[in-house]
Amino acid sequence: xxxxxxxxxxxxxxxxxxxGILLITLVYIQWVERKLIAHIQGRWGPNRVGPHGxxxxxxxxxxLLTKEDLTPPHVHKLIFVMAPFLAxxxxxISIAVIxxxxxxxxxxxxxxxxxxxLNIGLLFIFAVTSLGxxxxxLGGWASNNKYSLFGALxxxxxxxxxxxxxxxxxxxxxxxxxxxxxxxxVDSQAGYYFGFLPRWNVFHGPLPQLVGFLVYxxxxxxxTNRVPFxxxxxxxxxVAGFHTEYSSMKxxxxxxxxxxxMITVACLATVLFFGxxxxxxxxxxxxxxxxxxxxxxxxxxLLYHSQGAFAGKQRxxxxxxxxxxxxxxxxxxxxxxxxxxxPLFWFAAKxxxxxxxxxxxxxxxxxxxxxxxxxxxxxxxxxxxVANVLVTALMVxxxx
Amino acid sequence: xxxxxxxxxxxxLTLGGxxxxxxxxxxxxxxxxxxxxxxxxAGLYLLQRAEFLAGVQVILxxxxxxxxxxxxxxxxxxxxxxxxxxxxxxxxxALACVxxxxxxxxxxxxxxxxxxxxxxxxxxxENLGNSEHVSRVLFSQYLLPFELASILLLVAIIGAVVxxxxxx
Numbered sequence: 050x051x052x053x054x055x056x057x058x059x060x061x062x063x064x065x066x067x068x069g070i071l072l073i074t075l076v077y078i079q080w081v082e083r084k085l086i087a088h089i090q091g092r093w094g095p096n097r098v099g100p101h102g103x104x105x106x107x108x109x110x111x112x113l114l115t116k117e118d119l120t121p122p123h124v125h126k127l128i129f130v131m132a133p134f135l136a137x138x139x140x141x142i143s144i145a146v147i148x149x150x151x152x153x154x155x156x157x158x159x160x161x162x163x164x165x166x167l168n169i170g171l172l173f174i175f176a177v178t179s180l181g182x183x184x185x186x187l188g189g190w191a192s193n194n195k196y197s198l199f200g201a202l203x204x205x206x207x208x209x210x211x212x213x214x215x216x217x218x219x220x221x222x223x224x225x226x227x228x229x230x231x232x233x234x235v236d237s238q239a240g241y242y243f244g245f246l247p248r249w250n251v252f253h254g255p256l257p258q259l260v261g262f263l264v265y266x267x268x269x270x271x272x273t274n275r276v277p278f279x280x281x282x283x284x285x286x287x288v289a290g291f292h293t294e295y296s297s298m299k300x301x302x303x304x305x306x307x308x309x310x311m312i313t314v315a316c317l318a319t320v321l322f323f324g325x326x327x328x329x330x331x332x333x334x335x336x337x338x339x340x341x342x343x344x345x346x347x348x349x350x351l352l353y354h355s356q357g358a359f360a361g362k363q364r365x366x367x368x369x370x371x372x373x374x375x376x377x378x379x380x381x382x383x384x385x386x387x388x389x390x391x392p393l394f395w396f397a398a399k400x401x402x403x404x405x406x407x408x409x410x411x412x413x414x415x416x417x418x419x420x421x422x423x424x425x426x427x428x429x430x431x432x433x434x435v436a437n438v439l440v441t442a443l444m445v446x447x448x449x
Numbered sequence: 450x451x452x453x454x455x456x457x458x459x460x461x462l463t464l465g466g467x468x469x470x471x472x473x474x475x476x477x478x479x480x481x482x483x484x485x486x487x488x489x490x491a492g493l494y495l496l497q498r499a500e501f502l503a504g505v506q507v508i509l510x511x512x513x514x515x516x517x518x519x520x521x522x523x524x525x526x527x528x529x530x531x532x533x534x535x536x537x538x539x540x541x542x543a544l545a546c547v548x549x550x551x552x553x554x555x556x557x558x559x560x561x562x563x564x565x566x567x568x569x570x571x572x573x574x575e576n577l578g579n580s581e582h583v584s585r586v587l588f589s590q591y592l593l594p595f596e597l598a599s600i601l602l603l604v605a606i607i608g609a610v611v612x613x614x615x616x617x
Binding site for chain 2: 153167168169172173175176178179180182183186190199205206208211213229273
């Protein structure tokens with residue numbers, strides 16, 4: 050009984066911690082995105098609310114919460130209200146099976162840094178993301194508006210087409226690791242070739258999954274409705290696509306769902322192809338001090354730039370953040386902190402890179418035309434994915 | 450206890466969803482209830498510890514085929530269909546068929562009770578997961594039907610392409 054109780058308490062605590070981190074990331078990834086896009090386009094981005102606009106996401110959330118929640122008279126009420134909740138809850142659920150690190154001991158409690166390890170973890174994620182399309186499709190239909198309907202139609206066609214390529218890109222990884230459990234997939238990527246090349250699936254013998262990764266990444270952009278595949282909400286043609294009629298919190302939920310999906314897809318790319326929480330170099334190369342170096346570099350950069358053209362509040366906040374970065378880096382000198390947070394550091398660094406890639410691509414590429422999108426999905430990505438599966442299967446059968 | 454409760458919940462979802470699928474007037478509502486029904490079936494698979502089957506059920510039927518259904522429903526104009534009379538005059542024949550099947554099932558259960566065994570959930574404690582079990586059986590014992598089914602699907606795809614495109 051005590052075991053069962055502690056199991057439930059542990060699960061609740063882990064779920065709450067994960068949810069907290071996820072929601073903060075969700076809110077601040079938008080700040081990062083706006084800042085980065087602004088700098089790519091030679092603008093400043095948000096810089097009014099708080100130092101460097103850091104409180105802007107909170108102001109936005111408050112604004113969205115307090116705006117009038119308009120339900121147009123011609124919509125199908127139940128489905129119209131249900132759709133955004135469906136979208137966001139499905140987007141948040143899939144994070145439950147992502148493993149963020151190995152087994153750790155915190156305050157005498159041994160646990161894994163993962164909410165639950167399903168033996169069909171990967172299938173679970175695909176099942177949940179394949180359901181995610183209903184939020185968009187039903188929302189667009191229930192809006193009873195031709196632009197929304199077209200957004201919904203486009204989105205269902207796009208998701209169906211690209212889901213195939215997404216799954217095909219992953220099959221190579223499954224062939225190499227022989228399991229659907231995400232934890233076992235990460236475990237199979239531990240260790241190094243020649244003492245320095247990590248055995249991540251993008252480098253893994255007998256066939257490195259580089260092609261599989263590219264197929265996965267491209268399909269993932271389409272699955273999350275991001276530029277250059279954001280046809281369902283192409284402003285120039287469809288007003289705002291499927292969420293034209295949505296306002297206030299319901300609109301914010303669709304927004305959250307999109308970013309939650311981005312985070313899931315980035316984490317999944319890390320887990321499947323880039324060794325999850327494993328460091329890129331063995332410890333004998335001193336890689337365990339990387340967080341320390343990163344912290345010191347960030348601190349130095351911030352303190353150096355705070356001497357520049359910034360005034361008052363901006364300058365002080367840069368100094369504060371510099372000191373915080375230095376302290377976080379210094380904390381990695383302590384053995385227990387290093388053991389607990391090093392895997393998380395690598396996981397966050399890799400996932401963060403993929404999130405950055407999303408934003409980078411958004412600032413770089415124009416949107417596809419609709420027939421190009423379908424043609425690319427079926428005539429390029431799908432055959433490449435199939436070829437990758439066949440070649441990988443052959444190599445695994447011969448040398449695996 | 451929990452299993453039994455869950456079984457009745459999923460069974461109710463499956464059957465209730467099925468009934469509502471054929472009685473709703475709006476095609477989109479029917480589709481939504483069919484989705485509910487299929488999710489109920491996935492839940493029943495989970496109760497039988499067939500996780501792989503449950504996952505595939507959701508991915509293929511709910512996430513794939515039903516999205517296509519919705520897609521088609523949204524594309525075609527159903528206003529006319531909604532105004533038509535829904536049930537044709539074959540009510541009595543249908544009822545007779547259902548009654549016959551129900552009698553058959555009753556007879557089968559009453560006569561055959563104890564004579565046949567139900568399929569057992571995959572053995573716990575054995576080191577193989579459900580996916581491995583399914584694949585092992587599928588690719589050894591049922592290899593021929595499996596490959597035949599894949600050829601059947603290929604024929605269907607080629608047929609669809611030929612019908613859709615006049616010149617290839």
